[in-house]
Amino acid sequence: MQFREEHELHKRRWSRNLGLGLVLAAFVALVFGMTVVKVSNTDFSNAPGATPQQTGTK
Amino acid sequence: MTDASINTQVQEGEAGFGDFVALLKPRVMSLVVFTAAVGLLAAPVSVHPFLAFCAVLFIALGGGASGALNMWYDSDIDAVMKRTARRPIPSGKVAPQDALALGLALSVLSVVMLGLAANWLAAGLLAFTIFFYAVVYTMWLKRWTPQNIVIGGAAGAFPPMIGWAVATGGISLESVLMFALTFMWTPPHFWALALFMNSDYEKAGVPMLTVTHGRRSTRRHVLAYTLLLAPVAVGIAFTSIGGPVYLTVSVILNLLFIKGAFDILRRDEAVAEADKYRVEKRFFALSLLYLFLHFGAILAEAALKPWGLGGW
Structure with missing residues (x-):
C-alpha cells in the first residue's frame, strides 16, 4: 500500500540516480577492462626485480 | 532517515538525468566521436580495440565537458x-x-583517463582543446571579435589530431591536415548558419560577422574561406591517409561547395528573404555532408588498405 502519491519530483530524482548509478558501474567496468588489457599486453620481463624464473627466460 | 526528511518542495526546474546529458551537447559529441575515431583508425599504428574504444570515449567526454563549461558561461x-x-x-x-x-569534474576525469588509456601527449592535446573551447573561445573571443568562430573553430578541429596521437603518440603532417580541414571548414559552415539566424545573434549581442560587417561582407567571407578550404581538403589525398577514393570524393565535394559559395555571393538580401534563405540553408546542409564524407573517405581508405586497395 502506498502512503503517499509519488510526486513528479521523485520520478526525476529517480531517473537521475539511476543514470548516475549506471554511469558509475560503466566506469568501473571500463577501468577494469583497461587494466586487464594493459597488464596482459605489457612485457614485464625487464621490470625492476624481475627474475629469470618469473619471465620464463634463462 | 525518515520520509519526512526528504525535501519534497516542488521545484519545477529539478533536473533529470537527460538534462545533464544535454549539457554535454550530444550532437557535437557525435561529431567529435566520428572525427576522433577516423584520426585513430587512419593512423599507421594499430591500437587494441578496447583501448581505442576507451580513448574515443574519453575524447568525447572531454568535448562534452567543454560543452558544459560553455553552457555555464x-x-x-x-x-x-x-x-x-x-x-x-x-x-x-x-x-x-x-x-x-x-x-x-569531467574535464579532469577525461584528461587523466585518456592519459592512462593512451598516452600523455593525447591527454595534453585534449586538455588544451577543453581550455581553448571553454576559455579562449567561450570567455574571450565569442563576445569580443567577429572572427570568433574562425579562431574558436580550432577547438572543434583537434579531435582527429588527438585520435592520431592516441595511436602514434605524436603529431604528423596527416594529423595537422585533418585539423586544418575541420578548422577551415568551420567559418563557411557557421557563417551560412548566421546568414539565416542573424536576428538571434543580434539580439544576444554576439559580434557575429553578419552583425558587425553586414551580410554582404559575410557572403564574401564564406566564398573566401571556401576557396581556402579546397586546397587543404584536396591536399590530404596526396598524403599517406589519402588515395583515389578520397581524391574523387574530395574533388566532387569541393566543386559543389565552391559553387554553393558562389551562389551565396551572387544573391542579395531581397532575393534571400523572398525564398526564405533556401540557398544558404542548402549550403549549410551541404557543409555537414562535406565534413562527414571527407572523414568517411579517409576511413574508407584506411579500411581498404588491408586488401591492398587503399592509398596510392
Missing part, C-alpha cells in the same frame, strides 16, 4: 537566443553552479 546569451533558450540552464532545469561543477 553562456547561459545569459543562451536565454536570449531562440535556438538556445530551451537549453538546461536558461530553461531553469539545471543550476549554473551544477553545470560548472560537472564541466570541471
Whole structure:
C-alpha cells in the first residue's frame, strides 16, 4: 500500500540516480577492462626485480 | 532517515538525468566521436580495440565537458537566443553552479583517463582543446571579435589530431591536415548558419560577422574561406591517409561547395528573404555532408588498405 502519491519530483530524482548509478558501474567496468588489457599486453620481463624464473627466460 | 526528511518542495526546474546529458551537447559529441575515431583508425599504428574504444570515449567526454563549461558561461546569451533558450540552464532545469561543477569534474576525469588509456601527449592535446573551447573561445573571443568562430573553430578541429596521437603518440603532417580541414571548414559552415539566424545573434549581442560587417561582407567571407578550404581538403589525398577514393570524393565535394559559395555571393538580401534563405540553408546542409564524407573517405581508405586497395 502506498502512503503517499509519488510526486513528479521523485520520478526525476529517480531517473537521475539511476543514470548516475549506471554511469558509475560503466566506469568501473571500463577501468577494469583497461587494466586487464594493459597488464596482459605489457612485457614485464625487464621490470625492476624481475627474475629469470618469473619471465620464463634463462 | 525518515520520509519526512526528504525535501519534497516542488521545484519545477529539478533536473533529470537527460538534462545533464544535454549539457554535454550530444550532437557535437557525435561529431567529435566520428572525427576522433577516423584520426585513430587512419593512423599507421594499430591500437587494441578496447583501448581505442576507451580513448574515443574519453575524447568525447572531454568535448562534452567543454560543452558544459560553455553552457555555464553562456547561459545569459543562451536565454536570449531562440535556438538556445530551451537549453538546461536558461530553461531553469539545471543550476549554473551544477553545470560548472560537472564541466570541471569531467574535464579532469577525461584528461587523466585518456592519459592512462593512451598516452600523455593525447591527454595534453585534449586538455588544451577543453581550455581553448571553454576559455579562449567561450570567455574571450565569442563576445569580443567577429572572427570568433574562425579562431574558436580550432577547438572543434583537434579531435582527429588527438585520435592520431592516441595511436602514434605524436603529431604528423596527416594529423595537422585533418585539423586544418575541420578548422577551415568551420567559418563557411557557421557563417551560412548566421546568414539565416542573424536576428538571434543580434539580439544576444554576439559580434557575429553578419552583425558587425553586414551580410554582404559575410557572403564574401564564406566564398573566401571556401576557396581556402579546397586546397587543404584536396591536399590530404596526396598524403599517406589519402588515395583515389578520397581524391574523387574530395574533388566532387569541393566543386559543389565552391559553387554553393558562389551562389551565396551572387544573391542579395531581397532575393534571400523572398525564398526564405533556401540557398544558404542548402549550403549549410551541404557543409555537414562535406565534413562527414571527407572523414568517411579517409576511413574508407584506411579500411581498404588491408586488401591492398587503399592509398596510392
